[in-house]
Amino acid sequence: MYKVQWVIWQALLAMLMLTLPADLREQLPAAPSAAPAATSASGAVNGPATAPVKHSSWKTQQEAHEESSKIVYLTFDDGPSKLTSQVLDILEEKKIGATFFVLGQMAKQSPEVIRRIADEGHAIGNHTFNHKYNELYHHFSAFWQQIKQTEEIVREITGSRPQLVRAPGGTFGHFDKNYFKLLKDAGYAVFDWDVDSGDSKRKGVPAAEILSNIQKSPLKDRMVVLLHDGAGHEETVRALPQIISYYQSKGYRFETLTPKTKPVQFKVGGSLPKQRISPSEAWVSTHIVPNAALFANAPALAVAVGSVETRLAAGEYRISEGGAYVVPVRAMMERLGAYVSWNPLRQEAEISWEDHEPLILRPEQFEVQGDAIWMPLRTLLELSGHTIREVSFGDKLRRVQAV
Incomplete structure (x- = not known):
């Protein structure tokens, strides 16, 4: 049917071209393509095979x-x-x-x-x-x-x-x-x-x-x-x-701003707050220095426990001198579905899950850095009742599989 319509259109257009002055002929619309758009089984006209990203x-x-x-x-x-x-x-x-x-x-x-x-x-x-x-x-x-x-x-x-x-x-x-x-x-x-x-x-x-x-x-x-x-x-x-x-x-x-865009920054001045407290060197070493790795191209760490998986970006974990992964307890466990609470009097952390006995972490089992408590990933998983089965390494991703 579509091809019949196309042939009729071409014939009508040819007749009009003979009767119009030359300077008006160029203003006529072009004839449609003879190849019809692809249609689905329902008869609807399909768009591109792969939908474009909205943005x-x-x-x-x-x-x-x-x-x-x-x-x-x-x-x-x-x-x-x-x-x-x-x-x-x-x-x-x-x-x-x-x-x-x-x-x-x-x-x-x-x-x-x-x-x-x-x-x-x-x-x-x-x-x-x-x-x-x-x-x-x-x-x-x-x-x-x-x-x-x-x-x-x-x-x-x-x-x-x-x-x-x-x-x-x-x-x-x-x-x-x-x-x-x-x-x-x-x-x-x-x-x-x-x-x-x-x-x-x-x-x-x-x-x-x-x-x-x-x-x-x-x-x-x-x-x-x-x-x-x-x-x-x-x-x-x-x-x-x-x-x-x-x-x-x-x-x-x-355009949108990016980290590579030359920044626009005001000069330091005005009425700055008096008696401003500067962070200590220890605070800088545990907060500022590791944070830069979050935006670097270092590998992320994927941790899978059964069917649940989460990832820590570069800077969210570190590697000890002995080569062990060391992770922040709250970030690691809560992303795996647990709940972590802190007892300031006893200086203890409690990890709880549904249908599981709570796990109490005592000060000798972890180290405190800034606002977080850290411990080796293997120790944390084993105390939680999980065993590491496989460890793999890649340029963009490190992976730990536990059961």
């Missing part, structure tokens, strides 16, 4: 504009909120990418939005857990704790650790040189911004004012733009399509 649409669009050296990095802070999905809808419609610096407490409440951000190819950055200045900037260890807390929440949702970090309120007046150095040594990339949209200067900044602030900002070849998708920023959502159109009219393309 490839805006990335493909960007590849078509690679010739432009002028780049804008749109960044959104304080989400996710109910507004984040609206922002994502606009970005999807416009086929551009952005970077979302998320709060841990909000990510925990809306994991489905975090998954959508990741699935659609946008970048996720760490904006601490609760955004409270009085908790974050008096000593680095408190800032670090919130970074790690949020990092773990995002990892559990997406399977990846955010390496990008943005300080609530920006680094000026908050970060000293030590904050910058410790985060860099730990493997993180800290980003401030070039362009402040002003959408958080006060409550309810109108969309017209947000756009005006953008347009008044000096243009550079590469710019990081500060926006917000947290609660109360409906006007930012309203202004977003116009912001995108403005930069496109100036010849800019949009």
Whole structure:
């Protein structure tokens, strides 16, 4: 039937071509292909044999504009909120990418939005857990704790650790040189911004004012733009399509931030907190130094107990001088389905499972490093009633199988 229709179309087109002036003939639509689309058994027209990844649409669009050296990095802070999905809808419609610096407490409440951000190819950055200045900037260890807390929440949702970090309120007046150095040594990339949209200067900044602030900002070849998708920023959502159109009219393309992007960082200054406590060398050696391995290309460690398997990334485990795997007890056991509690009076850890007697770990059985207790993986598994059957090694993965 399709081929008959095609033949009729060709005949009609030929007749029209004879009656039209030459300058109008080129405006006629081309005839459809004689080869029909593949159909399923039900008669529905099929798409490609392999469905494209959802986020490839805006990335493909960007590849078509690679010739432009002028780049804008749109960044959104304080989400996710109910507004984040609206922002994502606009970005999807416009086929551009952005970077979302998320709060841990909000990510925990809306994991489905975090998954959508990741699935659609946008970048996720760490904006601490609760955004409270009085908790974050008096000593680095408190800032670090919130970074790690949020990092773990995002990892559990997406399977990846955010390496990008943005300080609530920006680094000026908050970060000293030590904050910058410790985060860099730990493997993180800290980003401030070039362009402040002003959408958080006060409550309810109108969309017209947000756009005006953008347009008044000096243009550079590469710019990081500060926006917000947290609660109360409906006007930012309203202004977003116009912001995108403005930069496109100036010849800019949009990209997501990566750890390799040259960071935008404010100079150290302002009213830094007085009597700030610096971390000790011992704290740095047990927290900062191992953390950098999380973002290295070292092999992960897969541990399978029966049909349950989990993985520790490089930096989440270490190898002793004798060649034994040493693991953090809580992270290891809770990922395998157990529950770990700590008794501060007795300095003991209790591991419990359903239908199993609790296992008590006493101080002589483990070592304390920072906020975690560590012990050899083999010892931990054997005390839990499991026997290692096989150990294998690879360039990207080390594997331990137990029963």
